[in-house]
Amino acid sequence: MSIELVFATHNAHKAREIAAMLPAGYTMKTLDEIGLHDEIPETGSTLEENSRQKVDYVLSRCTCNCFADDTGLMVDALGGAPGVYSARYAGESATYEDNVNKLLEVMNGIEERGARFATVITLSLEGEIYTFTGSVEGEITTSSSGEGGFGYDPIFLPQESNRTFAQMTMEEKASISHRGRAFAQMIDFLKHYKTK
């Protein structure tokens, strides 16, 4: 018997990254696949609060097992910005490209380019809540490189590589990324989980 998990996201990139990692015995559906097309509110002031808020929202609309992630890009020279506001850095309806361009502009001439991505996952499984975290250190490049991935991937160079996330395959990125690391922990937990 398999356990179905709803991934509280509308982001097809994230869903593909994670579906590829799920262990045997689990299936995954996205919000669109369960007919929940609402934009989920993200009004928390931390990644933990936002990922929990996404899970609570889904649980208020379906009886299911559910997980959500929330990610932020923290840039040292900017005191940790854009952080929890990464999706809206260039404004409420900013595109990925707008956000990338704004960050490149703000960082123009700044030599200290250290940054990290951090992800927090909240999982609600058979009525219990579990949390997993992951992060990756790197730096912000001075221009975009690569066509893959999404968000800030074309300007994030992880310490482990001389290529940006956008220049990697999905599998390469997932093997070292913030979300990949957080999900690896969740996957490990799921592999050993004994259903109630």
Ligand code: IMP
């Ligand atoms: P979310 O709230 O977890 O969807 O993430 C907030 C924002 O962070 C997204 O809109 C993206 O701009 C950025 N982001 C999240 N994950 C990644 C990633 O893996 N690579 C690049 N940018 C990301």
